[in-house]
Amino acid sequence: MRVSLPITLGMAAVIISAACGGGPPPPPPPPAIDSAAIRDSIQRARDAAERRRQDSIRAAEAERERLRRLEEERRLAEERRVTAEVMRMLERRVHYDFDRSNIRAGQDTQVLEQKLAILQANPNLRIQITGHCDERGTDEYNMALGNRRAISARRFLTDRGINESRITVRSRGEEEPLAMGSNEDAWAQNRRSEFSVTAGGNVLRRPGM
Amino acid sequence: MSAATRGLPGSRPGVQAALLGAVVGLAGVSVPARAVSQDTIPIEQGVRVGITYTPGMRPGMLVLGGPHLELLDSARAILARDLEFSDRFEMITLPGGDSVILGVEGSSGEDGGETFVNYSLYAVLGAEFAVGVLPEVDTSVTVQLFDVRGENVRTSVRLPRGDPRDPEFRMLVHRAADEMVRGATGSAGYAASRLVFLSRKRVHVVDADGHGHMVVTPEDVEAFAADWGPGARQIAYSELADGWGRIVVQDLGSGDRRVIAPTRELLNISPKISPDGQTMVFARIGDTGSDIYSYNLSRDCCLQRLTVGRLSDNVSAAFSPDGRRIAFESTRAGLSQIYVMAADGTDQELLAPFDYGVTGSSHSPAWSPDGLSVAFHRTVDRTQQVFVMDVRTRTVRQLTSLGRNEDPTWAPDSRHLAFVSTRAASKQVWIIDIETGRVRQLTSIGGARIPEWSPRIAESNKP
Numbered sequence: 136m137r138v139s140l141p142i143t144l145g146m147a148a149v150i151i152s153a154a155c156g157g158g159p160p161p162p163p164p165p166p167a168i169d170s171a172a173i174r175d176s177i178q179r180a181r182d183a184a185e186r187r188r189q190d191s192i193r194a195a196e197a198e199r200e201r202l203r204r205l206e207e208e209r210r211l212a213e214e215r216r217v218t219a220e221v222m223r224m225l226e227r228r229v230h231y232d233f234d235r236s237n238i239r240a241g242q243d244t245q246v247l248e249q250k251l252a253i254l255q256a257n258p259n260l261r262i263q264i265t266g267h268c269d270e271r272g273t274d275e276y277n278m279a280l281g282n283r284r285a286i287s288a289r290r291f292l293t294d295r296g297i298n299e300s301r302i303t304v305r306s307r308g309e310e311e312p313l314a315m316g317s318n319e320d321a322w323a324q325n326r327r328s329e330f331s332v333t334a335g336g337n338v339l340r341r342p343g344m
Numbered sequence: 345m346s347a348a349t350r351g352l353p354g355s356r357p358g359v360q361a362a363l364l365g366a367v368v369g370l371a372g373v374s375v376p377a378r379a380v381s382q383d384t385i386p387i388e389q390g391v392r393v394g395i396t397y398t399p400g401m402r403p404g405m406l407v408l409g410g411p412h413l414e415l416l417d418s419a420r421a422i423l424a425r426d427l428e429f430s431d432r433f434e435m436i437t438l439p440g441g442d443s444v445i446l447g448v449e450g451s452s453g454e455d456g457g458e459t460f461v462n463y464s465l466y467a468v469l470g471a472e473f474a475v476g477v478l479p480e481v482d483t484s485v486t487v488q489l490f491d492v493r494g495e496n497v498r499t500s501v502r503l504p505r506g507d508p509r510d511p512e513f514r515m516l517v518h519r520a521a522d523e524m525v526r527g528a529t530g531s532a533g534y535a536a537s538r539l540v541f542l543s544r545k546r547v548h549v550v551d552a553d554g555h556g557h558m559v560v561t562p563e564d565v566e567a568f569a570a571d572w573g574p575g576a577r578q579i580a581y582s583e584l585a586d587g588w589g590r591i592v593v594q595d596l597g598s599g600d601r602r603v604i605a606p607t608r609e610l611l612n613i614s615p616k617i618s619p620d621g622q623t624m625v626f627a628r629i630g631d632t633g634s635d636i637y638s639y640n641l642s643r644d645c646c647l648q649r650l651t652v653g654r655l656s657d658n659v660s661a662a663f664s665p666d667g668r669r670i671a672f673e674s675t676r677a678g679l680s681q682i683y684v685m686a687a688d689g690t691d692q693e694l695l696a697p698f699d700y701g702v703t704g705s706s707h708s709p710a711w712s713p714d715g716l717s718v719a720f721h722r723t724v725d726r727t728q729q730v731f732v733m734d735v736r737t738r739t740v741r742q743l744t745s746l747g748r749n750e751d752p753t754w755a756p757d758s759r760h761l762a763f764v765s766t767r768a769a770s771k772q773v774w775i776i777d778i779e780t781g782r783v784r785q786l787t788s789i790g791g792a793r794i795p796e797w798s799p800r801i802a803e804s805n806k807p
Contacts, residue, residue, distance in 0.1 A: 279634035279657035305587035
């Protein structure tokens with residue numbers, strides 16, 4: 136290769152001049168700006184912020200949901216508690232004198248008044264009344280007597296405005312004694328009407344609520 | 345001297361005399377079993393008759409020994425118990441059982457064999473009748489009733505030889521026992537009959553002597569209040585489920601069950617089949633009370649309401665033996681009392697008299713097979729006792745006073761009643777002889793109730 140002489144000399148002069156420090160060096164040139172990296176960095180920061188924001192939203196929503204569920208559970212628990220309480224009131228038995236089907240004044244009337252209020256507070260509620268007897272007397276007669284007891288309890292309710300279609304009656308006579316034994320205490324427990332729900336009993340309102 | 349009084353079988357005169365003396369001595373030791381009145385508590389209401397038994401009023405009965413074959417011994421044991429349970433005889437027993445030869449030997453004589461019956465010996469023992477079980481050469485068995493005073497054979501029944509453990513053979517012997525009772529007293533016994541009763545929600549069947557107990561309704565069925573059809577070949581009862589009760593007629597032989605269609609709804613209980621088997625009555629319990637309905641079984645139709653309760657209860661129907669009248673209990677006048685009506689529901693009237701406000705409630709009427717009496721139970725001093733009413737005079741008498749006694753049902757002889765009693769703690773079925781007041785326990789199963797006695801079983805009908 137051939138290099139021209141003038142160029143060679145020029146280059147030498149420059150080299151010599153530089154090697155001998157002949158003045159302040161020129162400032163380094165500013166680094167080149169990497170716009171893409173900056174944009175990436177900014178985007179990452181934004182993304183992180185957005186994630187934090189979304190996380191906080193989700194957390195807030197989860198908290199809201201948790202609170203909502205908690206509230207729902209509390210509500211359902213209260214509903215169940217009330218329903219169970221009303222059910223217990225509804226299932227309270229009515230008792231009878233020997234060979235009688237009339238509703239006795241006093242406690243038994245109060246028990247039926249309570250059921251009346253429950254039926255009024257829960258219009259979709261339908262019930263069944265099952266009459267029972269003690270072991271004395273003809274088995275056949277006791278079937279009829281149990282039926283009469285159930286009818287007597289139903290009449291108490293229908294006379295006070297409850298639609299008869301909401302109450303069915305059954306008799307089990309002396310077939311399902313509550314208390315075993317042949318004594319007055321067992322007989323008194325067994326002479327009874329029992330109340331059970333046939334429809335509309337999943338959620339019950341307490342009377343007066 | 346008749347052939348039947350020639351002497352003890354194979355005996356020699358000296359031996360016979362010695363044996364006679366020995367037996368007379370034994371007879372002096374063995375006082376005939378006397379009836380013991382079970383219900384002896386004084387009562388304040390009603391008229392109580394037939395409770396006090398007078399010893400000696402019943403004729404002595406001797407069941408003779410004989411060849412010791414299992415079949416014959418079984419037949420003798422069954423006969424002896426049936427005759428005892430008939431309550432019509434003083435059964436004469438000897439120490440050592442039949443080890444002392446008193447009985448007949450050989451055949452009945454009908455096939456040319458010899459019968460040796462020592463009437464004079466039986467008379468010394470106090471017997472007015474004797475029953476012998478004799479093997480025949482054709483392997484059958486003859487049961488004979490000897491009239492000791494008349495020194496003749498009153499009744500003779502031939503039985504085919506069978507397995508003594510076979511219920512059918514037992515029923516044949518029961519039938520022979522009833523004929524022996526008829527031969528001695530003029531009216532048959534009740535041994536050839538069965539009872540149904542309810543226990544643990546299933547229908548049970550048992551022979552009148554307490555043997556042959558079996559459960560006849562399915563395990564998964566809650567049964568209630570059964571009754572017999574004619575000839576005791578069928579029973580009718582209610583199946584309870586979901587508050588309703590449908591009436592089923594079940595053949596005891598085949599087990600076939602037929603639901604009475606109009607009873608598929610509501611609570612239908614206490615079926616009672618008329619003596620001719622044509623009609624069934626039952627109680628329907630509904631919103632307006634309980635009423636008695638009839639249904640034509642033979643034509644499978646024609647449901648008819650016989651009572652109109654209007655919130656009163658009319659239940660526990662019971663046919664008269666001619667099927668023309670029905671006794672029932674009703675609360676139409678307040679407490680339940682016993683009424684009667686024609687089989688078509690007309691002519692309803694009070695049957696058993698009562699004092700309004702004084703007499704306790706009366707339940708569960710049962711018409712005796714001879715048509716002369718209606719048994720029922722009535723509340724007395726806060727407990728229940730069995731009464732019997734004379735249909736013609738309307739006289740009511742109390743039969744029981746020990747424990748609580750309910751649900752009487754008549755034996756085919758119109759002299760015995762089965763009823764539910766608590767006299768031995770748990771509810772059991774007991775039998776009372778209304779003439780002597782003697783009682784015996786029939787069942788030993790927990791909670792036995794609602795017994796119904798079958799008519800006399802005239803033919804073979806193996807359940």
